[in-house]
Amino acid sequence: xxxxxxxxxxxxxxxxxxxxxxxxxxxxxxxxxxxxxxxxxxxxxxxxxxxxxxxxxxxxxxxxxxxxxxxxxxxxxxxxxxxxxxxxxxxxxxxxxxxxxxxxxxxxxxxxxxxxxxxxxxxxxxxxxxxxxxxxxxxxxxxxxxxxxxxxxxxxxxxxxxxxxxxxxxxxxxxxxxxxxxxxxxxxxxxxxxxxxxxxxxxxxxxxxxxxxxxxxxxxxxxxxxxxxxxxxxxxxxxxxxxxxxxxxxxxxxxxxxxxxxxxxxxxxxxxxxxxxxxxxxxxxxxxxxxxxxxxxxxxxxxxxxxxxxxxxxxxxxxxxxxxxxxxxxxxxxxxxxxxxxxxxxxxxxxxxxxxxxxxxxxxxxxxxxxxxxxxxxxxxxxxxxxxxxxxxxxxxxxxxxxxxxxxxxxxxxxxxxxxxxxxxxxxxxxxxxxxxxxxxxxxxxxxxxxxxxxxxxxxxxxxxxxxxxxxxxxxxxxxxxxxxxxx
Numbered sequence: 001x002x003x004x005x006x007x008x009x010x011x012x013x014x015x016x017x018x019x020x021x022x023x024x025x026x027x028x029x030x031x032x033x034x035x036x037x038x039x040x041x042x043x044x045x046x047x048x049x050x051x052x053x054x055x056x057x058x059x060x061x062x063x064x065x066x067x068x069x070x071x072x073x074x075x076x077x078x079x080x081x082x083x084x085x086x087x088x089x090x091x092x093x094x095x096x097x098x099x100x101x102x103x104x105x106x107x108x109x110x111x112x113x114x115x116x117x118x119x120x121x122x123x124x125x126x127x128x129x130x131x132x133x134x135x136x137x138x139x140x141x142x143x144x145x146x147x148x149x150x151x152x153x154x155x156x157x158x159x160x161x162x163x164x165x166x167x168x169x170x171x172x173x174x175x176x177x178x179x180x181x182x183x184x185x186x187x188x189x190x191x192x193x194x195x196x197x198x199x200x201x202x203x204x205x206x207x208x209x210x211x212x213x214x215x216x217x218x219x220x221x222x223x224x225x226x227x228x229x230x231x232x233x234x235x236x237x238x239x240x241x242x243x244x245x246x247x248x249x250x251x252x253x254x255x256x257x258x259x260x261x262x263x264x265x266x267x268x269x270x271x272x273x274x275x276x277x278x279x280x281x282x283x284x285x286x287x288x289x290x291x292x293x294x295x296x297x298x299x300x301x302x303x304x305x306x307x308x309x310x311x312x313x314x315x316x317x318x319x320x321x322x323x324x325x326x327x328x329x330x331x332x333x334x335x336x337x338x339x340x341x342x343x344x345x346x347x348x349x350x351x352x353x354x355x356x357x358x359x360x361x362x363x364x365x366x367x368x369x370x371x372x373x374x375x376x377x378x379x380x381x382x383x384x385x386x387x388x389x390x391x392x393x394x395x396x397x398x399x400x401x402x403x404x405x406x407x408x409x410x411x412x413x414x415x416x417x418x419x420x421x422x423x424x425x426x427x428x429x430x431x432x433x434x435x436x437x438x439x440x441x442x443x444x445x446x447x448x449x450x451x452x453x454x455x456x457x458x459x460x461x462x463x464x465x466x467x468x469x470x471x472x473x474x475x476x477x478x479x480x481x482x483x484x485x486x487x488x
Contacts, residue, residue, distance in 0.1 A: 269294050
């Protein structure tokens with residue numbers, strides 16, 4: 001009798017569990033149901049939001065149901081490096097510029113925890129462009145150092161949105177790096193791709209000019225005048241070059257979430273050697289096909305997608321092109337895989353064509369005048385330090401920070417047989433430029449190097465740095481050596 005009772009009890013429990021599971025399945029099955037108003041989308045359970053630092057992005061939402069999403073973000077004021085030898089105090093969301101990437105879906109109820117580290121000096125807040133509410137959350141999130149503010153919002157509109165600090169003076173907070181992206185995926189998620197990356201442009205204004213060493217303060221007047229010293233991707237020069245380049249393989253589909261923190265400049269975003277298959281204009285529903293360059297306003301964003309068809313290093317730039325090669329708005333996508341000569345042949349023929357002469361372009365002579373208060377290197381160590389700074393400001397865009405150059409375009413300076421064979425020739429090339437074919441480490445290059453508007457001191461510094469880096473011959477080039485070549 002007891003056994004029968006136990007069997008009935010177990011049967012009832014299993015039936016009860018089955019009913020709960022069935023009801024739970026009904027509650028959780030939102031993927032196929034469409035709502036006329038996204039505010040009506042119910043949330044089920046809660047989860048901690050995955051936050052990532054650039055260039056990484058969180059896991060795609062996919063077909064998950066709407067949830068209560070807990071976002072825990074800490075404000076940090078910290079010193080970082082803008083470029084070699086140039087320090088800057090960044091104000092950040094999550095310790096990086098741009099701030100942590102936030103990934104949601106329509107219908108999510110976001111519970112936002114904004115914490116201001118106790119070591120910080122200033123109060124801050126956050127304005128999320130994905131929020132429908134006063135100040136995009138700014139009115140509810142003003143937080144002093146050592147405090148935490150909590151507010152919530154319903155995510156209503158799919159798209160890619162900027163967030164930023166909105167504490168007065170707003171422009172100053174943004175200019176110091178307080179911006180990031182929040183993605184709101186549609187129901188069912190975005191179509192799958194092979195690689196996704198997070199890129200955000202920003203313009204910075206320093207008391208010193210580009211490359212001036214030391215800790216640089218923010219310059220309000222330059223910001224008001226919109227005269228940026230640095231225009232960079234992901235917070236600093238070279239953030240996505242060399243070993244930090246983003247990667248893909250031939251045949252893969254790449255999606256870039258591209259934002260523009262500003263505070264002032266509009267970005268002309270372009271990938272050299274690629275065509276965007278799709279651009280989600282300003283991160284919204286409008287999709288343009290086969291786009292070469294897309295405009296991204298300050299405080300705006302875009303999603304770009306393309307398939308990489310051939311291997312090589314593809315350069316990402318703001319095509320307001322002096323920003324790329326003179327202010328830092330340059331990144332790299334390195335693609336590995338098999339070549340496809342049907343798409344891109346590479347060099348087929350190398351010949352001479354000089355109908356108007358082979359003159360090398362030079363910078364204006366006036367730029368070569370010795371500065372009145374030029375700082376002279378007093379030791380080999382100082383010459384190396386000055387030389388590295390000048391190299392990063394003048395040479396690294398083509399020859400790269402590691403001296404390895406760009407294949408088929410700019411020859412390497414690292415372990416360079418051509419460089420090490422003749423120091424006077426190297427000096428002459430820097431002073432007067434060079435065109436025509438050369439062979440470096442067994443590979444042919446045929447491009448033009450422009451004559452550089454550098455003083456004898458600067459040439460000696462930069463070449464000393466090059467010769468004493470990357471496995472080269474450790475020569476020290478003096479200003480007297482440069483002067484002798486210049487006067488030949």
